[in-house]
Every structure is written in C-alpha cells, then in structure tokens.
Amino acid sequence: MHRVNLAENIYYVGFNDRKTHLFENIWPIPKGVSYNSYLIVDEKIALIDTVERSYIDDYLDQIEVLTEGRPVDYLIINHMEPDHSGALKAVISKYPNITLVGNKKTFEMAQNFYQVTQQNIEVYDDSELSLGKTNLQFTTIPMVHWPETMVTFESTNKILFTGDACGSYGTLDGGIFDDELDYTQYDEEIVRYFSNIVGKYCAHTQRALKKIAKYEIKMIAATHGMIWRSHIDFILDKYEKLSTYQTEPGAVIVYGSMYGNTAKMAEIIARQLAVRGIKNIRVYDSSKTHPSFIISDIFKYKALILGSAAYNNAMFPTVETLLTTIKHMGIKDHLLGIFGSFSWNGGGVKNLEKFAEEIKWEVVGQPLEEKGAMKPDHFSRYVDLANAIADKILA
Numbered sequence: 001m002h003r004v005n006l007a008e009n010i011y012y013v014g015f016n017d018r019k020t021h022l023f024e025n026i027w028p029i030p031k032g033v034s035y036n037s038y039l040i041v042d043e044k045i046a047l048i049d050t051v052e053r054s055y056i057d058d059y060l061d062q063i064e065v066l067t068e069g070r071p072v073d074y075l076i077i078n079h080m081e082p083d084h085s086g087a088l089k090a091v092i093s094k095y096p097n098i099t100l101v102g103n104k105k106t107f108e109m110a111q112n113f114y115q116v117t118q119q120n121i122e123v124y125d126d127s128e129l130s131l132g133k134t135n136l137q138f139t140t141i142p143m144v145h146w147p148e149t150m151v152t153f154e155s156t157n158k159i160l161f162t163g164d165a166c167g168s169y170g171t172l173d174g175g176i177f178d179d180e181l182d183y184t185q186y187d188e189e190i191v192r193y194f195s196n197i198v199g200k201y202c203a204h205t206q207r208a209l210k211k212i213a214k215y216e217i218k219m220i221a222a223t224h225g226m227i228w229r230s231h232i233d234f235i236l237d238k239y240e241k242l243s244t245y246q247t248e249p250g251a252v253i254v255y256g257s258m259y260g261n262t263a264k265m266a267e268i269i270a271r272q273l274a275v276r277g278i279k280n281i282r283v284y285d286s287s288k289t290h291p292s293f294i295i296s297d298i299f300k301y302k303a304l305i306l307g308s309a310a311y312n313n314a315m316f317p318t319v320e321t322l323l324t325t326i327k328h329m330g331i332k333d334h335l336l337g338i339f340g341s342f343s344w345n346g347g348g349v350k351n352l353e354k355f356a357e358e359i360k361w362e363v364v365g366q367p368l369e370e371k372g373a374m375k376p377d378h379f380s381r382y383v384d385l386a387n388a389i390a391d392k393i394l395a
C-alpha cells in the first residue's frame with residue numbers, strides 16, 4: 001500500500017467511492033466522492049474522523065500497517081455525520097481503550113447514533129491536546145454543516161483538518177494533494193458540493209472563516225476531496241465569495257415546459273442576453289437536470305430567470321421542486337425574471353410571482369405570460385426583459 005504523508009508522521013487514510021449514485025441519497029455524484037480520514041503517529045496515536053462504513057475492513061488494515069500494530073489512543077471527531085463516523089464502532093471495538101475527543105454535542109450524537117459511551121475528552125474553543133511532539137488545537141465551527149462540527153489544527157506543520165468545510169465531490173484519481181492534480185478541473189464539483197451541502201449555512205461559514213483566521217495555515221485537509229497545500233488561497237477565497245453570495249456576471253434560465261411554448265421563450269431570452277454580451281448563460285429544463293447542478297450555477301451567477309407552464313393550478317412540478325430547494329437554502333441577493341404559459345386560469349407565473357415575494361430578490365422587468373404559444377408580436381417583450389436583466393448584470 002502507498003503511504004500518503006501530509007507530514008513525516010501524519011498520514012492520509014481515505015477511500016474513493018465510485019459506486020454511490022446519490023450523496024446523502026439526494027445529490028447526484030457522477031464523479032464520485034472520497035471519504036478522507038487522517039492518522040497522526042506520535043508518542044500517542046490519533047485518528048481524525050473515520051470513513052463511510054463500507055470501507056471499514058480496509059480502513060482498519062491500513063491503520064494497522066501505519067501504526068505498526070500499536071493501538072490508537074484518540075479518535076478526534078470533527079464531524080459526526082455517518083459518512084465520517086461510519087467506522088466509529090469498529091474503531092472502538094478494535095481499540096477498546098481509545099478516548100474520543102469532541103465537544104458536548106459530538107458525544108450526544110455518538111450516543112444517539114451508535115449508543116457509544118466510550119471514555120472521552122470534551123474540548124472547547126482553543127482547547128489543546130498533546131500527542132508528544134504534536135500539539136492539536138480545536139475550534140468549533142457550528143453548522144458547517146452540523147451543530148457539533150469543529151476543526152483541528154496541528155501546530156507543527158500548520159495543518160488544519162476542516163471536516164466538511166473546504167470539501168468537494170469527485171474522487172481522488174491518483175492525485176491526493178492539490179499540486180498532484182489539475183485542481184481547476186474540480187472547480188464545478190467544489191462549487192456544487194458547497195452549494196448542495198454547506199450553502200444553507202453561509203452565515204455560519206462566514207463566522208467559521210473568521211474563527212480560523214487566527215491560524216497560520218499551511219495545509220487544509222478536509223473530509224472530502226483533495227488536500228490543499230499549494231493553492232490554499234484558492235479554496236479560502238472560494239468559500240469567502242460563495243458564503244457572501246458574490247456572483248459572477250451571468251444568468252441561469254430554468255423552465256418547466258410540456259409542449260415547448262415556455263421553452264421557446266427561454267431560448268429568446270438566452271439569445272438576447274448573449275447579444276448583449278453576457279457570456280455565462282446556462283439554460284436548464286427543470287425536468288431533465290437535477291436541482292443539484294442548477295443550484296450550483298445559481299450560486300455562481302447573478303440572475304435567475306424562471307419560466308413555468310401552468311400545471312393543475314400550480315407551477316410546473318419540477319420548477320416547484322427547484323424553488324423549494326432555493327427557499328430552503330436561503331440563497332440571497334439575486335436578480336429575478338419571470339415568464340410562462342397557460343391555457344385557462346393560469347398557475348405558473350402567478351406562483352412564480354408568489355415565490356418572488358417570499359424570496360425578496362429584485363424582480364427585473366414585468367413577468368411575461370402567454371396564453372398558449374408566444375405570439376410573434378410579443379417577441380419584443382422577451383427581448384426587453386432580457387435587455388433589462390443584461391443592463392443589471394453589466395451595471
């Protein structure tokens with residue numbers, strides 16, 4: 001087995017999941033995901049987080065090799081979510097004298113998930129733990145993305161173990177450190193992971209970034225995705241921008257359409273945005289593309305233009321699903337455009353307007369609605385809507 005060293009005595013012990021279709025049984029992961037755990041071998045031996053339960057056997061085998069058969073003294077739990085605590089019981093049964101290290105909420109969760117009442121050390125902000133030459137410091141970062149979440153800072157090599165923060169979808173295909181792979185190719189999966197998993201907790205992420213600013217960080221080791229050591233600013237800047245809803249100039253157009261009338265309006269708006277020089281335009285049929293991908297682009301771009309056919313007095317169901325997710329995530333500070341089609345009493349546009357009231361984004365132009373197909377003499381209305389949105393994006 002390859003030994004992957006973060007430092008002389010600190011190892012990566014992680015696994016690539018190329019089998020699972022849906023992360024958290026909801027978010028598609030066509031490029032897979034990695035579960036990262038870390039092992040520090042000193043006078044005392046510590047694990048930082050574990051892995052998803054399917055990898056228990058290989059995980060324990062690798063630890064056995066790296067520790068040369070010595071028992072593990074501490075399991076530091078930055079995050080209790082089962083994709084990281086999945087091997088907790090197995091680790092305890094292999095190392096019955098192990099001490100769990102976490103905060104009050106960690107141990108409540110350990111008890112509730114696994115009925116574990118193992119000896120433990122409860123830590124608070126700035127608590128420290130010495131393993132010999134290695135000194136660890138702890139800082140809680142609640143709701144990034146669970147209440148018990150914390151980070152662990154190793155002060156000799158200045159490695160910050162961040163739990164899910166700074167994580168990414170995508171397996172580590174050979175390269176594990178950011179300078180062993182083309183990290184820019186992971187950009188989509190970093191943003192998608194942020195928007196799907198952490199995005200609801202932007203205010204908490206901001207507080208977390210402020211709390212970790214006290215550390216001089218040389219390496220960021222998260223529980224998913226690559227280890228950052230050469231491009232730390234890239235990932236920290238990304239988190240700063242995403243968690244403060246800073247967007248790039250661009251527009252996401254999403255529509256729900258059965259027979260193509262609403263889809264045609266989307267095409268006109270998209271074309272006119274391009275005529276006006278907007279380069280980042282993403283057009284999605286909400287029935288085909290999972291909200292995971294659409295939400296990610298909404299986090300990236302300034303404007304969202306929504307189209308819906310009326311459907312049983314409501315908006316089109318897949319548009320409704322997307323909007324429920326957007327409301328649930330609490331995404332802020334976007335421009336909104338609205339259009340749609342109906343045949344008798346409507347339901348699409350009027351419910352999009354209700355969404356606009358609830359989300360409190362800036363509605364640009366007049367919502368446009370057609371009875372059936374778009375009439376040729378209405379073409380300019382869609383051009384005007386696109387122009388009004390382009391003006392705002394470019395302003």
Ligand SMILES: Cc1cc2nc3c(=O)[nH]c(=O)nc-3n(C[C@H](O)[C@H](O)[C@H](O)COP(=O)(O)O)c2cc1C
Nearest residue numbers: 257258259260261262309310312313343344345346
């Ligand atoms: C199952 C179904 C339910 C519909 N419900 C409504 C409705 O409640 N109110 C309405 O005005 N039109 C309703 N319509 C008509 C469509 O909204 C209308 O034909 C619209 O032009 C379709 O747009 P599209 O071509 O983008 O799919 C419904 C159509 C279907 C097939």
